[in-house]
Amino acid sequence: MKAGGRSPAREGVSEVAANGAREGHAAAWGTTTVVGAAVPRVDGWERVTGTAVYPLDLQLPGMLYAAVLRCPHAHARVQRIDTSRAEGMPGVRAVLTGASPGADVPWFPQRGKGPLSKLFDPHCRYAGEEVAAVAATTVFQAREALAAIAVEYEVLPFVAEMEQALLPGAPSIHEGGNRQNETLRYQRGDVAKGFSEADAVVELSFQTACEIHTPMEVHGSVARWEGDTLTVWDTTQGVFAVRDALASALGLPLANVRVICPYMGGGFGSKLGLNKHTVIAALLARATARPVKLFLSREETFLCVGNRPPTRLTIKAGAKKDGTLVALEMKALGTGGAYPYLPTSGYLVADLYTCPNVAVEQDNVFINAGPGRPFRAPGYPPCSWALEQTIDALAEKLGMDPVELRLKNVPVVSQQRGGVPYTSTGLADCLRRGAEAFSWQAARGRARGKGHLRRGVGVAAGMWGYDGEPRATAFVSLFADGSAILNTGASDIGTGTKTVLAQVVAEELGIAPESVRIEHADTGTTQYAPASGGSQTVVANAPAVRAAAQEVRRELLEMAAAELGRPQTELRLAGGAVVTPEGTVHPFGSLKALVARQPLVGVGRRHPHPEGKAALPFVAQFAEVEVNTRTGEVRVLRMLGAQDSGRVMNQLTFENQVFGGIVMGVGFALTEARVVDRQTGTVVNANWHDYKIPTMKDCPPELTCLPVDPQDRECNTVGAKGLGEPATIPTAAAIANAVYHAVGIRVTTTPASPVQMAALLERHRQEG
């Protein structure tokens, strides 16, 4: 792996911004020394040595272990549950069913939707739904006892695939049928007219498979009651979101629920909200008056904590000879399984390129399968798979280079948002500079090979259209010894949030990032932050943290100026000291006022863009693949991600995100698919052996991260835009386009596994 954008610190920016910063207001930084540097994780030590206590590691005195009994049928109705034998099993302290006190909890899988189900619903709508739970002294006793719970099911006919859902006579998964909602439509201009004016039109249909998040850390919670106050250690991306939903589920005041996530081992969206197992742990803890730990097995996490739903997409695109897009149309069908969820997103189609006439239709049905859930750029990768292959095909039809066609249609305003300007659009830079760094022209023109190993290169572009909720608060406390405490509710889901926020404090206060102790992700003791997701963690929190640090900085400079008898404007902060223009160093500890009043405490909040401009990230990715025409294997030889996410806050964490996004996209493109047995409606590859996520051997041996920093000092007070999600959006399409370039086969269905590729290659040979 190599990085294209390394430089020790960033300079430049306009006079205005630098002046603003000097005045102590929330203007962008001028030159930075800590922000932007390749600072290693501040919590790396405890993570790699195993001393970090993740919720799974937590041991509480007297703690019990719980396990959940799940419906083995794709569709069934519980007629009777007999828990008496289980209750008598060794070590068993409590058995919970829907009939237990307090367990009749309505379940809202989606905000604003009514209770379609219950915590333990007798109507089981997919294989894996919760039927009962046990708390016992050991986890083995708890799982043993599950087998002793006798359940009588009425097994019902089921719907395994979305095409069957709306067929006449299909089993009804919810009252009112299997259509989740009326067709969602977005339209601007007149697509019919647009297509009639086009010189070239392409229409292609696609399918994407259901993908499972399967983060390294399994899902689970530890629940402990103290009186009527509940503390939960949860594997979550958003302690506040879980707190709110849990309080609502249990009918508790918000202040009586404390949710803590000291360390997180990945979520990718599957840990964004409240899970049933958390409520079950809380109910079992209340019933037994003991702390209860309930962690899912790896297999369970494949069934019930979400997935990237399967989709069917048709895209039609029309352009003028010169490449100007005149019409775009998408028709999408998807399924969030047995519960409401929107599997596709029209945003990408509507806003990635300038196009006057756009129509999007999204349909969504229920089937008897596990629930959909936000998954790194929810809705985007499937739509990118379809849109960016269609654009590739359109370029071919027009006889244009695919990079050139995209450059022709780069947007400067958000059309979907009614023409709101972007604070910056780095898409053109991503395409141009990415192509140059990738040697696109040379690679595109190179011979593709003659034997059974064929090479090709492809490109795809992307954007991410979510800019989050505007709330976030942070506190910063500075001590006279140059150490500081940062208090933020943000979760560090493995992406380096703590490190980046420590850099912000360090930059502002002239101290080392290692001197910043971080209290985070605890609803009882830390300040509100949105859930870490939607590529919003740095965007939402860094401005709040910077504002808090600036408040401390102002107070510190005031003190220093008074004590040293110098104007504030002459003083700067560095190395835990106040430094005069002559270079005299006054360590913070030498300031009497600071020693007397320490710690200085600053409170900072995030503010939305004053003019409501859109601050969105853009991306272009380039792939080179080798297709083995004998075996159908596709190897990704190299990839380059050119990323406009504004300021690079930390070179290491930036690269981590880009490389991680690409690897995840490789899995989406080539290996990952949940397999549901049509005979039984159950998942047959619910484990890491049969469900193939990319391993090190599947990663492209050459990975390049190219930050295309548009020096956007307007998007917010730190200059950073979203990063985590755009980095994975176009990967699969870029690979598919490279495959097409290599062998002339348009792979429309994920994953492009050897089995599928072998079949496509065979057909291609026959059709010759």
Place this chain on the structure above:
Amino acid sequence: MKAGGRSPAREGVSEVAANGAREGHAAAWGTTTVVGAAVPRVDGWERVTGTAVYPLDLQLPGMLYAAVLRCPHAHARVQRIDTSRAEGMPGVRAVLTGASPGADVPWFPQRGKGPLSKLFDPHCRYAGEEVAAVAATTVFQAREALAAIAVEYEVLPFVAEMEQALLPGAPSIHEGGNRQNETLRYQRGDVAKGFSEADAVVELSFQTACEIHTPMEVHGSVARWEGDTLTVWDTTQGVFAVRDALASALGLPLANVRVICPYMGGGFGSKLGLNKHTVIAALLARATARPVKLFLSREETFLCVGNRPPTRLTIKAGAKKDGTLVALEMKALGTGGAYPYLPTSGYLVADLYTCPNVAVEQDNVFINAGPGRPFRAPGYPPCSWALEQTIDALAEKLGMDPVELRLKNVPVVSQQRGGVPYTSTGLADCLRRGAEAFSWQAARGRARGKGHLRRGVGVAAGMWGYDGEPRATAFVSLFADGSAILNTGASDIGTGTKTVLAQVVAEELGIAPESVRIEHADTGTTQYAPASGGSQTVVANAPAVRAAAQEVRRELLEMAAAELGRPQTELRLAGGAVVTPEGTVHPFGSLKALVARQPLVGVGRRHPHPEGKAALPFVAQFAEVEVNTRTGEVRVLRMLGAQDSGRVMNQLTFENQVFGGIVMGVGFALTEARVVDRQTGTVVNANWHDYKIPTMKDCPPELTCLPVDPQDRECNTVGAKGLGEPATIPTAAAIANAVYHAVGIRVTTTPASPVQMAALLERHRQEG
């Protein structure tokens, strides 16, 4: 026990204050509904059911247990320590001595004094000093291993009593001799001239015994390292004080040390600062890379964590015929044992009564005994024992009623502070209203009995002269469901701090105190508060908490006014709702802006009195005793505490403090004394069997608490003054004066045990 001051809520106060409150500024409350009420402890449930996790209860995975080897000699020098056998004992993980890495820690028993000693000092200055420590898998293994540490001591001659300390040839406890400091002198006016003008002069000499704090909860810590960050759960009254001293002892940045005290089981001053065992636990945890729990045994707490030092006092008082005091003189000798500490306080003598001519001399020596430490009203009870008995004798000599003599000399300004006015002086009210409620006149005139059971009544007055450091910060967060979180660094040392502060939040925000969740006493997550001591906990923190709640209140009212289209001044907060003048109730949850922006967060700080006035509490106590002239037993039949501590924040906690103070004073007067064996210099009653603290049977069967609220709305923004310490200051003297009234014997030495009383009665009979 009965309470004299109950009234459901308080009304009145001036127009000005009420107007101020209406404007939203920090003026005093008008009518209150929650503040002042008898609200039960908000944490009572978990305390009485045993679910509260005190530091002693804490269990951490892999935790080791530690024990400390202590010097058995009153004075000795360690020549050699052999730990090899101990290191091989079962379960032993580490043995720590002064030679261990990082254990050469200088020890500062007093702020601003140099390192007179070390964590493990080879020069052991009292029986009980730390010599070595062991961490092992169980506490039994750790204690077993102590016996296997071979120590060679050079036993030195010792000083057991303060009178011996300055004799020629006395063994030197520190280089430079046994005088801790030059005589401390305070003087105003001319005492010689004063006494020459007096119509009556009395001079008496007194002794007070060394008293041990011995709170219910023993002292100890649990230490855990995560990298170079140390977390300590400590039994402490001041997490920030311990944090600062611990960081300094270990050379760590302040932000890297987190001190937490979730529940406290009493301290009375003995848990105000850092203890050696906390540092030892931290060093052992670092050496073993495991959490370490180190708790002292009950016996150890009698030796090394402080005491109320013994004193010798002489008081001379002179007055005019009409009772006007003209001269007061105190000469005091005390000893803080082997380390610096000031055992007496001249403040009481200098400021309790108006007197133009005052002289105080305080001497202080080292002896080979455990260290002195602040103990509920440090320095005051011994001085009160002497002063208030001398005033009693003076009244007799003048033929005046002791209440009248005191009333004659009630101060209106602080003479010690150069005439600074008091915000209020409730002393006259305490004396007058207390005497009335006690039926003083009738009881004083009643026959004292003729048989062997003689009754008498006595009075003593007091004040407390410390008004603390002005810093304290608090955060309050309010949710739309009417629940709130209060974040304060204050420790609740068992006095009900959490309850009172919850009432302040509840009062200000119109919610129930039970709706306030409290995060407290955690240097990592809560805001700075001074150590809970010096009767400053409510005084320092309640104004900061109120200011934080007021900020929330202002924001909430702004939102409500905008949303309801009403002027803010019309709206009030009650029952978790905004209420209009017509009585329409808008629950907080119905305010859209609040739901969208919750929680509202307010930050509050304490501010000192703008004109620098003194806000100090006053007290008068009345005792009735029965002396058994055959056995020497003194029974306290009833006591009344009339207390000017400003506003009664909570009737229950107010009474708790007054009754607790009186019971502690009963122990000081009648039962408590550390006994040091003159032959060995060791404590022979270091346990609850031989050291007599009052039990329920020793408590006065009739206890009355009479709050004398001077409606002081100026002392601070809540109107409360100190309470915990003044409540115990005059108790012993009131009892001694009652004994004198009963049997005509002036008991000058504490405790007035049956043994001493029998001897005094016998001498009295012989002299009679």
